[in-house]
Every structure is written in C-alpha cells, then in structure tokens.
Amino acid sequence: MNPLMKIAKNMAESGMQHNEGGPFGAVIADKEGNIIAQANNRVLIDHDPTAHAEITAIRLACQKLKTYNLQDYLLYTSCEPCPMCLSAIIWANISKVYFGCTKKDAANIGFRDDMIYEYFSGKHTSILELIPMDREDCLTTFKQYQEENKKIY
C-alpha cells in the first residue's frame, strides 16, 4: 500500500474510532512526498458539515503555508472526494488526487456523495430550491469590484 494512502486510511480509522466523523482521511504532500497536512473527517465533533477530510486537510495546509494556492501539492484521500471537496480541490489549484474507495463505496455505507454528484447532472433537483432575487441590486457590487480592479483568486 502506498505509504501516504496508508496515512490517509489511518486518519480515517482514527476519526471513526473517536466518533469525530465519517470514515474518511486525507493527506496533502509535496511532490517529494513530504507531508504538509493530514486530517480526518470532523463533521460530528466540530459541528461542521463542511469538515470533510479533504477540506480540513486543505485548510490545515493553507494555514501552514500561508496561502490559498496549493498548486504544487498532491492530495491522497481514502475515498473519492465528494463534489464539495472536489470543487475545493479545484479552488485550491491542486491538480492531482489519489483516491482509495469510490463514491459508490461511500454510497454503499450510507453517505450521499453519489447522490450529490447526480444532482449536478440534473437528478434529485427537488432536494434544493434555488430562487433568483434582487440580481440588479447585487450586480452593483460586482461592478464596483471590477472598477477597483481587486484581486481574483
């Protein structure tokens, strides 16, 4: 077993055993294999539905490196990232992810990862009502942002 994936798996088991969250772990490393951050899912213990292993590892790595940009780093995760984590990975500019279990495996033990993927392909749209409101008023903020030539991340 890959030693970094093994650490991700160990994190998953540690989080599970301490009832911190679901059985998921992740490691962020540089291209030489040096670990920058490792994390397990902390949804239950942190009262935070966003505290998946990958998101937590990204946050830890970014705190350590004082950046929002992890373009030179790799992510190892014990399970295929859900759409939230996958999008976070893209926002963080990580471009290579190794994953253990699949989203189907996660669905098989009761997690909704696969359902959320399907949502993005147009299924289960009834789970969420998305209602446009006050677009013209909100657009003035965007215009101001553009005029001031603010930083895009």
Add this chain to the structure above:
Amino acid sequence: MNPLMKIAKNMAESGMQHNEGGPFGAVIADKEGNIIAQANNRVLIDHDPTAHAEITAIRLACQKLKTYNLQDYLLYTSCEPCPMCLSAIIWANISKVYFGCTKKDAANIGFRDDMIYEYFSGKHTSILELIPMDREDCLTTFKQYQEENKKIY
C-alpha cells in the same frame, strides 16, 4: 430589495472593501427571518480557499446552534453558490436558497464558478487528475464502519 439579501450584499461589500476576499456575502436565517449567521468571503484574509461566504456562514450557524444540520434554515447569498458551496448547502440539509447575481455574472468579473459547474458536466477534465489507488485496502475501513453501525450524517 429584500432586507436579508440587502445584508448579504452589504457583507459582500464589506469583505471587498477590507480585501478579505471576493465580493460575496451570505446570510442564514430561520423561517421567521431571524438571522443566525452572516458572512463574507474570507479566502484572502484567512488563507483559506474554502472560506466562501456561504461556507463561512454555514460554519458560523452550525457553531452557534451546535449542529451540523441546518434543515430548518434558509440561505440568502449575493451570488449563486459555486459547486463547493452548493454541495455544502446540501450536506447541511438547507433546502431553500435565494441568490442575487448568477454564476455567469461571477464569471464575467473573473471567478471560476461557472467553469467548475462545467467540470461536473464533463468539460475541462484536464484541470484535475483523479487516480484510483489501493481501493481494496481502503475498503476495510468502510467495512469496519458498517459493522460498528456508526452514525451517518
């Protein structure tokens, strides 16, 4: 303008003016309109690519209410949520979201929300390599989770 959307817009402008992050704000309220949390994008100031306004508001609301479940709450956001935030909203069991600007408006001022949506529909797949590894080893953790009948969120 809806008063809760107005607060989301004000948060967006405050975050922008203080260079805390992109021009995005969000409010979480109960069905009577009482505000539980309000936040702006903090990607730059927090060195956190996941600190979008909606994610930050969800974290704040969950801390306040000591839960990972916001099923009785509504979210108002000054811009259509990106796939990361939309997935976080689903994980938090929020079922109604009001949004101001659209993802196309965000793309027009330089943000990648729309590109990430397109990624989920099969485009731009070259931005991220997803590589399976050690699935059989990782599956043993899932089997243990199931056998111990642990909590699913």
